[in-house]
Amino acid sequence: MRLSKLFGKTLKETPAEADSLSHQLLLRAGMIQQVAAGVYSYLPLGWRVLNKIAHIIREEMDIAGGQELMLPALQPFELWEESGRYPSFGRTMFTVTDRKEHKLALGPTHEEVITELVHRYVQSYRDLPLLLYQIQNKFRDEPRPRGGLLRVREFIMKDLYSFDVDESGLNSSYQKMVQAYKNIYSRCELPAVIVEADSGAIGGKESHEFMLITETGEDEIICCLSCDYAANVEKAQSIKPTTEMKAPLPLEEISTPNIKTIDEVAAFVGVPTNCILKAVFYSADGELVFVVIRGDLEVNETKLSNLLKCFQLRLATETEAKTAGLVAGSASPVGIKGIKIIADDSITLGSNFIAGANKPDTHLRNVNYPRDFKVDLIADIAVARSGDSCLKCNGKLVSTHGVEIGHVFKLGTFLSEKLGAFFLDQNSVSRPIIMGCYGIGLGRLLAAAVEQSHDDKGIIWPLAIAPYHIYLCALHSENPEVAEAAEKLYEDLIVENFEVLFDDRDESPGVKFNDADLLGIPLRLTLSPRTLQSQSVEIKWRKEKQTCLLPLEEITDKVRQLLKKAQ
Numbered sequence: 001m002r003l004s005k006l007f008g009k010t011l012k013e014t015p016a017e018a019d020s021l022s023h024q025l026l027l028r029a030g031m032i033q034q035v036a037a038g039v040y041s042y043l044p045l046g047w048r049v050l051n052k053i054a055h056i057i058r059e060e061m062d063i064a065g066g067q068e069l070m071l072p073a074l075q076p077f078e079l080w081e082e083s084g085r086y087p088s089f090g091r092t093m094f095t096v097t098d099r100k101e102h103k104l105a106l107g108p109t110h111e112e113v114i115t116e117l118v119h120r121y122v123q124s125y126r127d128l129p130l131l132l133y134q135i136q137n138k139f140r141d142e143p144r145p146r147g148g149l150l151r152v153r154e155f156i157m158k159d160l161y162s163f164d165v166d167e168s169g170l171n172s173s174y175q176k177m178v179q180a181y182k183n184i185y186s187r188c189e190l191p192a193v194i195v196e197a198d199s200g201a202i203g204g205k206e207s208h209e210f211m212l213i214t215e216t217g218e219d220e221i222i223c224c225l226s227c228d229y230a231a232n233v234e235k236a237q238s239i240k241p242t243t244e245m246k247a248p249l250p251l252e253e254i255s256t257p258n259i260k261t262i263d264e265v266a267a268f269v270g271v272p273t274n275c276i277l278k279a280v281f282y283s284a285d286g287e288l289v290f291v292v293i294r295g296d297l298e299v300n301e302t303k304l305s306n307l308l309k310c311f312q313l314r315l316a317t318e319t320e321a322k323t324a325g326l327v328a329g330s331a332s333p334v335g336i337k338g339i340k341i342i343a344d345d346s347i348t349l350g351s352n353f354i355a356g357a358n359k360p361d362t363h364l365r366n367v368n369y370p371r372d373f374k375v376d377l378i379a380d381i382a383v384a385r386s387g388d389s390c391l392k393c394n395g396k397l398v399s400t401h402g403v404e405i406g407h408v409f410k411l412g413t414f415l416s417e418k419l420g421a422f423f424l425d426q427n428s429v430s431r432p433i434i435m436g437c438y439g440i441g442l443g444r445l446l447a448a449a450v451e452q453s454h455d456d457k458g459i460i461w462p463l464a465i466a467p468y469h470i471y472l473c474a475l476h477s478e479n480p481e482v483a484e485a486a487e488k489l490y491e492d493l494i495v496e497n498f499e500v501l502f503d504d505r506d507e508s509p510g511v512k513f514n515d516a517d518l519l520g521i522p523l524r525l526t527l528s529p530r531t532l533q534s535q536s537v538e539i540k541w542r543k544e545k546q547t548c549l550l551p552l553e554e555i556t557d558k559v560r561q562l563l564k565k566a567q
């Protein structure tokens with residue numbers, strides 16, 4: 001490809017709207033262009049990268065036994081009503097109404113459609129297992145699209161669905177996918193780590209995310225320094241620090257004028273925050289919920305939402321709390337009636353707590369559970385923190401950040417049961433098919449590759465997904481000798497099937513080298529009056545600083561060897 005003819009231009013300045021490093025570099029390199037919030041076009045260079053990623057993914061899916069198919073983006077809304085998953089997606093789902101007033105969804109994911117399809121063809125255990133996948137656009141109305149390709153509203157995704165007869169079949173499919181994902185990341189030179197994750201709106205009982213660890217990642221990960229435990233903070237568990245257990249003392253009221261927050265109470269009474277019970281109010285699908293947790297801990301809203309099995313969870317407003325008769329700053333589980341009380345299990349890790357008294361400017365001393373109050377549910381609903389101890393090995397947990405670049409789920413049978421996907425087992429007994437699903441966002445992976453591999457001059461593409469392998473640069477091409485040699489070398493490389501981007505523009509060496517660095521093509525070949533004096537070509541890897549000269553007449557063989565070695 002001649003750069004002079006390539007559609008898309010590099011930018012010198014960083015566009016103001018770019019809010020992540022990959023976003024900045026991909027815009028500056030002319031690889032993507034924003035069409036609307038969270039909606040992007042891929043320009044030819046960006047699309048080449050995306051297709052290379054797709055090719056790697058296809059190869060690994062096929063090796064694992066996957067069969068590619070293609071499902072529609074438009075889905076009958078009735079399927080979502082049948083599966084019961086519509087409320088979990090809520091406003092994330094784009095819906096449209098057709099001319100006959102039929103409601104349709106623009107697929108945020110495809111479990112419904114594929115389960116419906118599989119149910120038509122699978123009758124017996126002999127038809128299973130199946131691994132079916134597609135590479136297709138997904139639509140999710142994210143509340144806050146950001147980071148360029150990192151969080152978008154329309155994106156290209158590989159989604160594979162596994163269908164098995166039993167649990168061990170599911171485990172085997174799951175392991176095949178985990179291995180395939182590891183292979184994909186390794187080929188894209190992404191050091192992904194696997195972490196336990198919450199299943200979220202997709203549902204199911206177990207899931208793992210693949211994370212690219214980076215300071216700017218929007219997911220927080222809790223991992224153990226001593227064993228392999230790692231989990232998204234939404235899911236992470238830890239051993240909570242205990243406090244000394246003492247014999248329960250009699251309840252006492254204390255006057256706490258204008259003392260409201262946990263820190264104010266702790267300072268006023270002269271105790272650490274872990275000796276206080278904190279009250280937090282939530283609205284769960286419209287119902288007010290009273291949450292009680294030890295004062296040094298924070299509520300993990302994902303765990304709380306899972307415990308309540310609710311679709312929409314948010315902090316209650318002051319007005320909602322007041323309407324329910326709660327006293328701001330002094331609300332207490334002791335003596336409260338008519339409200340659902342949910343407790344974190346940390347309330348059992350301590351004694352003689354300070355808590356509110358449901359009276360203004362008053363608190364209670366020596367509150368003990370369960371002597372002084374009852375709860376509707378008690379479970380771990382706290383945020384695990386850096387510094388806590390590991391549940392598996394008692395080692396030290398630390399916090400880091402990452403970008404999610406893949407998510408795999410053990411779905412189980414809830415969807416096949418709802419959508420009627422059953423099979424007859426060896427004893428002719430009808431049983432629901434056991435499902436798993438496995439997703440990789442291709443644009444996210446592309447952006448992650450840029451986040452992972454760049455310098456202050458631009459992108460450094462891994463060879464396997466680079467838009468072109470060679471950047472051929474002709475310096476001072478107004479010099480006919482250079483122009484002629486460069487044209488000939490370009491033709492030779494094309495004939496030999498190399499992927500070459502030929503900078504044939506009438507630009508200064510500075511502009512050409514800057515663009516070569518920005519675009520991140522792995523191998524740069526430079527011809528100039530100086531290199532031609534010795535009938536040679538200057539060679540430079542994008543990721544290295546040094547250059548070397550190779551004889552012009554052997555260049556195609558040398559380049560072939562270099563690229564082969566680098567693969």
Ligand SMILES: [Zn+2]
Pocket residue numbers: 224225226227228229390391392393394395
């Ligand atoms: Zn551990």
